[in-house]
Amino acid sequence: MSGADDDASGGSSGGDRRARAIHSLARIALSRMAGREAPADLSPAFLESFCRLLMAGEYRAAERILRTMTESRARHSRMADGILAAAARHLGAKWENDEASFGEVSIGVAQIFRLNQAFGQRNLPWVRNTDQRLAVFATLPGQGHNLGLVLAAEAFRQENWQVDLLLDTPGHDVVERVRRMRPEAVGLSISTFDRKHQMAHLVGELRALPIWFRIMLGGTAAAELAETLPKGWRVEVVQGIDTALRED
Numbered sequence: 001m002s003g004a005d006d007d008a009s010g011g012s013s014g015g016d017r018r019a020r021a022i023h024s025l026a027r028i029a030l031s032r033m034a035g036r037e038a039p040a041d042l043s044p045a046f047l048e049s050f051c052r053l054l055m056a057g058e059y060r061a062a063e064r065i066l067r068t069m070t071e072s073r074a075r076h077s078r079m080a081d082g083i084l085a086a087a088a089r090h091l092g093a094k095w096e097n098d099e100a101s102f103g104e105v106s107i108g109v110a111q112i113f114r115l116n117q118a119f120g121q122r123n124l125p126w127v128r129n130t131d132q133r134l135a136v137f138a139t140l141p142g143q144g145h146n147l148g149l150v151l152a153a154e155a156f157r158q159e160n161w162q163v164d165l166l167l168d169t170p171g172h173d174v175v176e177r178v179r180r181m182r183p184e185a186v187g188l189s190i191s192t193f194d195r196k197h198q199m200a201h202l203v204g205e206l207r208a209l210p211i212w213f214r215i216m217l218g219g220t221a222a223a224e225l226a227e228t229l230p231k232g233w234r235v236e237v238v239q240g241i242d243t244a245l246r247e248d
Contacts, residue, residue: 018240023102025151025241026109028158030095033088033112042083047090054087054108055100059144062111066119080119084112110147117167129162134183138166138174140198145191148218148241152187155241161185171202175209182211187244189219196225207233216244 053062066083070076091108094100100108128134137153139146146167153165164181166174178186186206190199206215215235217226222237229235238244 021155021241022151025154025158026102026106027092027095029109029113029150029154030088030092030105032154033109033116034085034092042086044090047086050083050087051091051094051108054091054111055104057107057111057144059111059114062115063118066115070119077120081116084116084119088112106147110145110150113150113165114144114146114167117165117169126164128181132160132162133185134162134164134181135185135187136164136166136174136178136181136183137187138169139189140171140174140194140202141168143168143189143191143194145193145219146189149187149189152218152241152244155245156185156187159245171198171205174202175205178206178213179209179211183213185214185216187216187218190217190221190225191219192221194219194221196221196228199225200229203229203233203235218244 050062050065053065066080069083070080087108091100091105091112095102095105135153135156137149137156139149149167150165153163157163164177164183166177188199188202190196203215203217206213215233216238217235218238218240226235226237
């Protein structure tokens with residue numbers, strides 16, 4: 001989906017409303033990550049330095065620190081969950097105390113969700129809830145601009161959708177998850193920095209599945225990519241989270 005900056009732009013009352021909605025979704029997303037138990041030995045100094053890396057978008061540096069802290073440890077995935085939960089709480093406190101701007105916090109949220117995908121507990125079964133509609137939101141490996149997608153996933157959760165968020169996930173894994181879970185909607189995002197041919201290939205594989213579902217494409221390069229795709233693929237270019245929900 002499109003980025004948070006796109007959704008929050010504009011000087012009109014509509015722009016203000018969108019900005020408030022984006023801020024609210026970011027708070028909910030942070031709270032979702034912050035609810036897990038953290039290791040007791042994390043110092044305030046560590047959390048501050050770790051969050052500064054997150055807010056600066058230094059994903060690789062944060063990834064190295066988290067890997068060093070958790071590798072060769074028993075229950076390393078659970079430990080990583082706890083560290084990221086503590087970071088989310090620290091980031092939220094900085095926001096509440098006006099020690100960090102929304103721009104900084106939004107970048108930090110995006111990095112936390114990427115790290116959670118890489119280090120979180122992967123042995124927990126994922127079960128389709130037949131009482132809810134399902135939406136799958138996904139980014140391919142190397143797609144660093146994922147905040148819009150994270151917040152779109154949160155918005156769908158708030159509308160009582162079951163959501164499966166797949167960040168930095170190979171295309172064949174995305175296709176296999178969609179094939180097995182049979183969602184009603186799939187959300188993808190493409191920025192001007194991403195490789196369009198990879199996303200076009202993923203969309204083609206998704207459309208080749210023998211099931212129908214809505215494909216939503218957002219991001220700064222969504223319209224450009226959609227123009228190159230066969231018309232029969234029925235891909236919707238969505239301009240922001242509220243548009244994605246409204247077009248359901």
